Every structure is written in structure tokens, then in C-alpha cells.
Amino acid sequence: MAIPKEQLDSVKERVIQIVSQNGAKEEALLQILHDIQADDNSLSEAELLQVARALDIPLSRVYGVATFYSLYSVQPRGKFIIRICESAPCHIVGARAVISAFEEALGIKMGETTTDGKFTLEATSCLGVCGVAPAVMINDEVYGNLTPDKVVEVLAEYDADEA
Numbered sequence: 001m002a003i004p005k006e007q008l009d010s011v012k013e014r015v016i017q018i019v020s021q022n023g024a025k026e027e028a029l030l031q032i033l034h035d036i037q038a039d040d041n042s043l044s045e046a047e048l049l050q051v052a053r054a055l056d057i058p059l060s061r062v063y064g065v066a067t068f069y070s071l072y073s074v075q076p077r078g079k080f081i082i083r084i085c086e087s088a089p090c091h092i093v094g095a096r097a098v099i100s101a102f103e104e105a106l107g108i109k110m111g112e113t114t115t116d117g118k119f120t121l122e123a124t125s126c127l128g129v130c131g132v133a134p135a136v137m138i139n140d141e142v143y144g145n146l147t148p149d150k151v152v153e154v155l156a157e158y159d160a161d162e163a
């Protein structure tokens with residue numbers, strides 16, 4: 001399906017700027033996609049196509065990379081990505097209860113985004129902070145030793161912060 005010209009035009013300038021910052025070569029593709037995704041936590045079709053054009057590589061290659069790595073998403077996601085560790089050390093000390101608390105507080109299931117586009121819940125493997133299990137990461141911020149009660153406190157920070 002063709003992407004409307006207005007959509008392509010609306011992302012073109014930013015994509016070209018990011019590509020030129022990273023170097024217009026395929027080796028920079030991962031970093032380019034990372035930088036483009038930084039604004040809204042997802043990659044649109046228009047952005048992927050503009051990247052393919054700027055690097056002069058097939059769209060299928062860009063799309064393949066964007067869908068291969070869990071770091072990237074071609075589905076719209078929330079402003080805040082809540083990644084909940086489900087690896088064994090976190091699982092053993094209560095990750096399941098933490099997941100339930102987030103799902104209940106936000107009214108969504110794992111893999112979903114709140115209707116206001118604010119939060120997305122995702123599962124992840126070990127975040128490298130097993131000493132404070134169970135742990136989650138919200139965008140770049142790590143939270144450890146979580147309990148269902150603490151989940152409510154953590155989310156309250158984002159309500160207070162939210163612009």
C-alpha cells in the first residue's frame with residue numbers, strides 16, 4: 001500500500017538530519033533507527049521508507065532490521081515503555097505479581113498500550129540488575145525490589161511528572 005506523500009514529507013527532513021549525523025551508510029542503520037525511534041518509541045512506514053531512500057538500500061532490508069530486534073517497534077507504542085523482567089531470578093521473587101499490578105493499574109495487558117498513548121507494557125529478559133529483583137525499566141530508568149504497592153508509587157511519579 002502506498003504511503004501518502006504528506007506522511008513521507010512530514011518525516012523526511014528529520015530522517016535526513018539523523019542519517020547525516022550518523023553517516024549515510026548501511027553500517028549505521030541500527031543507530032539511525034534508534035535515533036528516529038527516540039521521539040515516539042516506534043518507527044512508522046514513512047520513516048522506514050525515508051531511511052531506505054537516504055541509505056539507498058531496499059525497504060525490505062530496513063523493515064527486516066526494524067522487525068528483527070525487539071528494541072524497535074513498527075507498532076505505535078506509548079510515550080513510556082514499561083519493560084518488566086521475566087527471567088528466572090525476577091520470576092522467583094514475584095515478577096508475576098508485579099505484572100498483575102501494572103496490568104491492573106493501567107487497565108491493559110502485557111503487549112498493549114493505554115488508550116491515551118502514555119504507557120506500553122512489555123516483557124523483557126534479564127535487565128542486568130538481578131540484585132534488585134524483581135525489576136522493571138521505564139524508558140531508561142530502572143526500578144528494583146518492586147512489589148504491587150511500589151508499582152502504584154512508581155506510576156504515581158509519572159502522573160505527577162506528566163506534561
Ligand code: FES
Pocket residue numbers: 085086087088089090125126127128129130133134135
Ligand atoms: S533476572 Fe530480572 S534483572 Fe536479571
